[in-house]
Amino acid sequence: MVRISKDPDERKSEIIETAYNLFMTNGFEETAVSDIVKAIGVAQGTFYYYFKSKEEILDAVINRIINEILGKIDDVIKDPAMNAIQKFITTIDVLLKYAIGTESLANYVHMEKNAQMHQRFAGCITSHLVPEFAQIIEQGNREGLFNTSYPEETAHFVLFGLSALHDELSKLIYDDQEQRKKLLALDEIITRCLGAKKGSLKFLDLGGKPDE
Amino acid sequence: MVRISKDPDERKSEIIETAYNLFMTNGFEETAVSDIVKAIGVAQGTFYYYFKSKEEILDAVINRIINEILGKIDDVIKDPAMNAIQKFITTIDVLLKYAIGTESLANYVHMEKNAQMHQRFAGCITSHLVPEFAQIIEQGNREGLFNTSYPEETAHFVLFGLSALHDELSKLIYDDQEQRKKLLALDEIITRCLGAKKGSLKFLDLGGKPDE
Amino acid sequence: MVRISKDPDERKSEIIETAYNLFMTNGFEETAVSDIVKAIGVAQGTFYYYFKSKEEILDAVINRIINEILGKIDDVIKDPAMNAIQKFITTIDVLLKYAIGTESLANYVHMEKNAQMHQRFAGCITSHLVPEFAQIIEQGNREGLFNTSYPEETAHFVLFGLSALHDELSKLIYDDQEQRKKLLALDEIITRCLGAKKGSLKFLDLGGKPDE
Amino acid sequence: MVRISKDPDERKSEIIETAYNLFMTNGFEETAVSDIVKAIGVAQGTFYYYFKSKEEILDAVINRIINEILGKIDDVIKDPAMNAIQKFITTIDVLLKYAIGTESLANYVHMEKNAQMHQRFAGCITSHLVPEFAQIIEQGNREGLFNTSYPEETAHFVLFGLSALHDELSKLIYDDQEQRKKLLALDEIITRCLGAKKGSLKFLDLGGKPDE
DNA sequence: CATGAATGAGTATTCATTCAT
DNA sequence: TATGAATGAATACTCATTCAT
Numbered sequence: 060m061v062r063i064s065k066d067p068d069e070r071k072s073e074i075i076e077t078a079y080n081l082f083m084t085n086g087f088e089e090t091a092v093s094d095i096v097k098a099i100g101v102a103q104g105t106f107y108y109y110f111k112s113k114e115e116i117l118d119a120v121i122n123r124i125i126n127e128i129l130g131k132i133d134d135v136i137k138d139p140a141m142n143a144i145q146k147f148i149t150t151i152d153v154l155l156k157y158a159i160g161t162e163s164l165a166n167y168v169h170m171e172k173n174a175q176m177h178q179r180f181a182g183c184i185t186s187h188l189v190p191e192f193a194q195i196i197e198q199g200n201r202e203g204l205f206n207t208s209y210p211e212e213t214a215h216f217v218l219f220g221l222s223a224l225h226d227e228l229s230k231l232i233y234d235d236q237e238q239r240k241k242l243l244a245l246d247e248i249i250t251r252c253l254g255a256k257k258g259s260l261k262f263l264d265l266g267g268k269p270d271e
Numbered sequence: 272m273v274r275i276s277k278d279p280d281e282r283k284s285e286i287i288e289t290a291y292n293l294f295m296t297n298g299f300e301e302t303a304v305s306d307i308v309k310a311i312g313v314a315q316g317t318f319y320y321y322f323k324s325k326e327e328i329l330d331a332v333i334n335r336i337i338n339e340i341l342g343k344i345d346d347v348i349k350d351p352a353m354n355a356i357q358k359f360i361t362t363i364d365v366l367l368k369y370a371i372g373t374e375s376l377a378n379y380v381h382m383e384k385n386a387q388m389h390q391r392f393a394g395c396i397t398s399h400l401v402p403e404f405a406q407i408i409e410q411g412n413r414e415g416l417f418n419t420s421y422p423e424e425t426a427h428f429v430l431f432g433l434s435a436l437h438d439e440l441s442k443l444i445y446d447d448q449e450q451r452k453k454l455l456a457l458d459e460i461i462t463r464c465l466g467a468k469k470g471s472l473k474f475l476d477l478g479g480k481p482d483e
Numbered sequence: 484m485v486r487i488s489k490d491p492d493e494r495k496s497e498i499i500e501t502a503y504n505l506f507m508t509n510g511f512e513e514t515a516v517s518d519i520v521k522a523i524g525v526a527q528g529t530f531y532y533y534f535k536s537k538e539e540i541l542d543a544v545i546n547r548i549i550n551e552i553l554g555k556i557d558d559v560i561k562d563p564a565m566n567a568i569q570k571f572i573t574t575i576d577v578l579l580k581y582a583i584g585t586e587s588l589a590n591y592v593h594m595e596k597n598a599q600m601h602q603r604f605a606g607c608i609t610s611h612l613v614p615e616f617a618q619i620i621e622q623g624n625r626e627g628l629f630n631t632s633y634p635e636e637t638a639h640f641v642l643f644g645l646s647a648l649h650d651e652l653s654k655l656i657y658d659d660q661e662q663r664k665k666l667l668a669l670d671e672i673i674t675r676c677l678g679a680k681k682g683s684l685k686f687l688d689l690g691g692k693p694d695e
Numbered sequence: 696m697v698r699i700s701k702d703p704d705e706r707k708s709e710i711i712e713t714a715y716n717l718f719m720t721n722g723f724e725e726t727a728v729s730d731i732v733k734a735i736g737v738a739q740g741t742f743y744y745y746f747k748s749k750e751e752i753l754d755a756v757i758n759r760i761i762n763e764i765l766g767k768i769d770d771v772i773k774d775p776a777m778n779a780i781q782k783f784i785t786t787i788d789v790l791l792k793y794a795i796g797t798e799s800l801a802n803y804v805h806m807e808k809n810a811q812m813h814q815r816f817a818g819c820i821t822s823h824l825v826p827e828f829a830q831i832i833e834q835g836n837r838e839g840l841f842n843t844s845y846p847e848e849t850a851h852f853v854l855f856g857l858s859a860l861h862d863e864l865s866k867l868i869y870d871d872q873e874q875r876k877k878l879l880a881l882d883e884i885i886t887r888c889l890g891a892k893k894g895s896l897k898f899l900d901l902g903g904k905p906d907e
Numbered sequence: 908c909a910t911g912a913a914t915g916a917g918t919a920t921t922c923a924t925t926c927a928t
Numbered sequence: 929t930a931t932g933a934a935t936g937a938a939t940a941c942t943c944a945t946t947c948a949t
Contacts, residue, residue: 064929088300091922102931104926113923178386185435212456215439216432223397223431244424251463276912276948303939314914319941321912488908512724515943526910528947537944602813609859636880643859644852668848675887698926700933727918738935743920 063101071109073099079120087117087176117176125183128157132191143199144259150195151262154188155225181222189214196253206254217252221245272314283321285311291332299329299388329388337395340369344403355411356471362407363474366400367437393434401426408465418466429464433457487525495533497523503544511541511600541603549607552581556615567623568683574619575645575686578612605646613638620677630678637676644672696738707745709735715756723753723812753812761819764793768827779835780895786831787898790824791861817858825850832889842890853888857881 065073077098081090092113096106110116135141135149192214199205207213242262250260277285289310293302304325308318322328343365347358404426411417419425439453454474462472489497501522505514516537520530534540559565559573616638623629631637666686674684701709713734717726728749732742746752767789771782828850835841843849878898886896 067929070929092924093922103924103933104931105929107924108929175386178389208459209452209456212453213460215435216456216460219431219435220428223427240421241424244421244428247420248425248428248464251466252460254463272914274913274947279912282912304941305939315916315941316914316943317912319943320914323941325940491908494908516945517943527912527945528910529908531945532908599811632883633876633880636877637884639859640856640880640884643855646855664845665848668845668852671844672849672852672888675890676884678887696935698934700927703933706933728920729918739920739937740922740935741933743922744933744935747920749919 067109070101070105074106074109075116075119075123078116079123082117082120082176117179121176121179121183124180125187128153129187129191132188136191136194143195143202143204144255146195147199147253148260148262150192151221154221184218184222185215189218192218199253199255204255204259207252213252217249220248220252275313279321282313282317286318286321287328287331287335290328291335294329294332294388329391333388333391333395336392337399340365341399341403343369344400348403348406355407355414355416356467358407359411359465360472360474362404363433366433396430396434397427400430404430411465411467416467416471419464425464429461432460432464491533494525494529498530498533499540499543499547502540503547506541506544506600541600545600545603545607548604549611552577553611553615555581556612560615560618567619567626567628568679570619571623571677572684572686574616578645608642608646609639613642616642623677623679628679628683631676641673641676645669699737703745706737706741710742710745711752711755711759714752715759718753718756718812753815757812757815757819760816761823764789765823765827767793768824772827772830779831779838779840780891782831783835783889784896784898786828787857790857820854820858821851824854828854835889835891840891840895843888849888853885856884 074095078090078095081094081098085094092106093103095116096103106116110119131153132150135146135153138146141149189211193211196205196207196210196214200207200210245262246260249255249262250257253260286307290302290307293306293310297306304318305315307328308315311317318328322331344362347353347361347365350358353361401423405423408417408419408422408426412419412422457474458472461467461474462469465472498519502514502519505518505522509518516530517527519540520527530540534543555577556574559570559577562570565573613635617635620629620631620634620638624631624634669686670684673679673686674681677684710731714726714731717730717734721730728742729739731752732739735741742752746755768786771777771785771789774782777785825847829847832841832843832846832850836843836846881898882896885891885898886893889896
């Protein structure tokens with residue numbers, strides 16, 4: 060086969076991108092290294108030139124996603140013009156949009172096959188997202204919008220509750236009535252968790268289509 | 272090798288038990304069928320005499336656990352002498368004790384390898400436990416102890432929040448101070464979610480050692 | 484399970500019968516001993532009480548069939564009232580009816596899986612049927628109806644040619660026009676092989692439905 | 696183990712060759728993939744680098760043989776210098792020589808184990824050889840050497856009769872007297888089938904040693 | 908005569924990884 | 929940088945057969 064040399068960074072990116080797509084479509088365990096290289100059109104050895112193992116590319120893929128999300132969320136958090144409620148809602152919006160954009164439909168079929176990836180993902184979420192969330196909650200406390208004694212724990216709790224919600228929302232993707240109910244429930248529950256004023260948090264218009 | 276015949280039920284139980292332990296210790300995918308039979312001291316064929324496939328024993332293992340938990344929780348729910356708060360706390364107690372008893376330590380090392388099992392587990396939890404939890408919450412509403420407009424969603428949310436908590440608690444198993452803080456946080460968060468009276472829910476003495 | 488004792492011969496017959504059906508439907512290799520016992524409703528061990536091995540029951544099954552056919556053909560051969568042509572045609576009729584009755588349709592799907600059985604069958608045909616056929620041809624020579632210098636070889640040749648024909652006929656089971664042509668071809672070919680008078684052999688009305 | 700890279704085509708051929716020999720000696724079903732690779736001295740994976748499954752190599756083996764035979768026969772058929780009788784005899788010569796060269800002795804022991812392969816083989820023979828044979832017969836008709844109303848059916852019939860003969864000839868490999876008789880019988884039978892002039896077809900010097 | 912639990916050798920197949928070129 | 933042939937360990941599953949009861 061013709062040998063096509065590329066800029067190393069570009070090639071590495073290409074591999075990560077391709078792996079990401081395959082992992083999402085077919086699951087991590089179900090994706091063979093040979094699938095990845097075949098999809099790109101390079102040799103088996105090329106993969107191992109850039110990554111020491113299959114594990115390593117899983118890391119690379121996950122890091123890329125996390126960083127993407129974190130980048131967006133950081134922008135929100137650093138925005139001096141937003142109050143805590145706005146930040147909170149926007150952040151959740153980012154999360155849901157991202158999640159719906161990437162995980163919906165197709166991979167529910169493969170969810171079981173994707174367990175390992177999900178788990179790894181969940182770990183990253185916890186370690187990276189919880190602290191950022193906690194910051195927002197603390198800001199809310201200072202602004203008198205929220206009233207929670209345990210910002211970090213609440214952040215953690217809400218984040219996991221949200222993941223449950225997200226799963227449910229995904230399943231109900233075609234049932235607007237039920238979706239609406241879930242979102243209203245979320246309003247109530249989260250408002251209470253955060254000690255916010257009744258009616259100050261509205262999720263109804265969230266979780267819409269990802270704005271790609 | 273000497274042939275030791277056993278009562279089929281006994282043998283089946285023995286296999287499930289052994290598989291359970293190995294799955295917990297080394298993870299499902301990392302456990303070969305040959306590991307299971309070797310641990311018992313029977314032939315490979317014996318396994319397949321009782322289970323059609325490796326998948327089937329995963330089901331068996333999970334069902335056994337779920338049923339054990341559900342059995343205990345059902346007793347609580349049906350108890351006419353308990354009010355909703357008592358039921359709620361007792362149920363969570365059952366869950367945490369169970370979880371701590373079975374999952375602590377060892378398998379955190381292997382958690383990633385156990386992802387598939389966890390996922391399957393989570394599915395069962397959702398479908399079986401959420402409705403029971405919702406019943407308790409509804410009872411609490413009727414009794415004036417809780418005040419939630421969305422019992423089912425709240426049950427779901429709280430259950431997943433709890434799983435986050437549980438993970439954290441497990442990691443902190445030797446740090447009483449931090450554990451205490453988590454449990455107090457839980458008091459506040461859940462009390463608010465349920466719309467219960469402040470101070471009516473106390474988790475502090477929960478999550479103790481499993482009473483096996 | 485309740486133990487049902489039967490007359491040994493009856494039980495043996497039952498096993499052979501069942502095995503025969505399963506072999507025909509699913510092929511010999513594809514039929515497990517456990518399939519046979521399950522179909523009857525007896526224990527695994529029972530099978531080995533009557534047959535030493537799986538090979539042994541293949542023998543039993545084939546012998547039963549061969550004997551059935553040979554019985555019918557013997558009657559024809561011994562019939563003093565028939566001339567060689569009548570015997571010849573009747574014999575082929577028996578064969579084709581038998582073959583069509585037992586092998587048609589279903590097992591063409593499984594033919595490849597049935598190869599071993601077919602082969603064994605072919606061997607029996609050769610050793611048992613060829614001599615009988617040769618006898619008929621010799622009688623025909625004596626009667627001046629046939630004229631062949633090598634009765635045995637001709638018998639052999641014709642028998643195998645017939646098997647080819649039979650395969651083709653089976654495939655053409657719904658195409659009368661083509662079937663007719665094949666049968667006319669057979670008339671010509673066999674007439675010539677036997678050195679019979681043109682028009683003295685007619686196969687057209689053969690290969691009809693088996694008279695079960 | 697030392698890693699010996701080869702030209703892929705060469706390696707593939709090597710595998711097919713080795714598989715062919717093992718199949719012939721021990722039978723297809725009785726030959727494990729591990730036997731093949733062990734015989735070559737490569738790793739298990741190497742086999743699956745070239746063939747998707749064990750089935751696939753059976754195909755490869757059979758195709759190679761068939762093509763070899765067909766190649767030789769095609770040359771004969773296309774030869775404008777031969778009349779139908781010469782072509783007919785030469786073709787049968789090719790078949791018998793080939794068959795005797797490859798199948799004799801060893802595999803009669805294992806014939807039963809080779810059934811599946813034989814069957815597959817027979818199918819190919821029918822679909823590929825019959826039409827070529829029929830062409831020769833038609834040419835013979837045109838040349839006034841043969842006189843058959845049903846060339847295709849006769850081709851089919853004769854081909855199968857021949858296979859019977861071949862089996863017999865193989866068994867009689869050391870008995871010249873009997874072989875001679877079989878071949879004379881064949882002269883008569885086939886001459887008649889084809890409607891050829893008496894004495895125009897001679898098989899006696901056929902079926903000799905293969906000229907490898 | 909019959910049971911049915913237990914045996915265990917046998918095998919196709921996958922795939923992450925290596926390495927000579 | 930890149931190739932792609934080669935590696936080989938690892939594993940789920942089948943099934944004819946045995947044997948204690």
